[in-house]
Amino acid sequence: MKCNLEGKVSLVTGAARGIGQQIANRFVENGARVIFTDVLPEVHESAAKVGQRAFAMNVTDAAQIDQVLSQVVQEFGRLDILVNNAGINTLAHRVTIDEFPRSEWDKILAVDLDGVFQVSQAAARIMRGQGSGRIINIASIAGLVPLRLQCAFIAAKAGVINLTKGMALELAPYGILVNGIAPGSTLTEGTKQLFYGEGGKFHEKVQRMLDHVPLGRPGTVDEIAVGALFLADPENSYMNGHILTIDGGWTAGYTRDF
8 A cells, every 4th residue: 555645754652563663664665754662672773774763762651752752843843643552461461350460450551541642642732733643543452342361451442442532522623633443463473472473372272263353364564554554644534533443354243153
């Protein structure tokens, strides 16, 4: 997919690898100036590979967010597109809610929901001043249809979905469109540790999960990135408050043979 992002200044959180990195790369390929941000040090290498700027940024640190966005405006003069991709889930604590550690709950909510709020708030102030902008929030199908044994993640992603819609209502009068993406299971380093790698924690259950996906396979990071590119396309100018589900049909209905 191609669109014209020439002259657009974009910031992607969680851009060191995986979905965030590929979204950032797709934006670069289509002419955008992209700021890669992440807590992981390899974000600088990821950005350098495509000739872009990178900042270390923790989405749970409001002061750091303000500092980075101020630097972006100072260097580039504006911010046209924000992609809130940074997120975490638990690998160790796949347990029922009565056993789920409160510390793990707090950590996941701080990144996956509070982080979206904090970065969006800072970006919206810039975009409102310039009278235009796009915010794209990466949620999950787990925010639409809850999955077992990950209560914090499903709560956070459900919050992101409704926050996206609320932001769309509030910011549209200022020329800012807010939409989200709900990926299904996607092939990343994280999901390899859980399912798709030979040593994955739940590797023996991967086929049972994929049996519920009509396409019968996980998505790729590029398939999610294409969705973000569609939402960022200047010609896509009337979509607002929408959650784009990219899941191979997983949430379309039951695929059991009965």
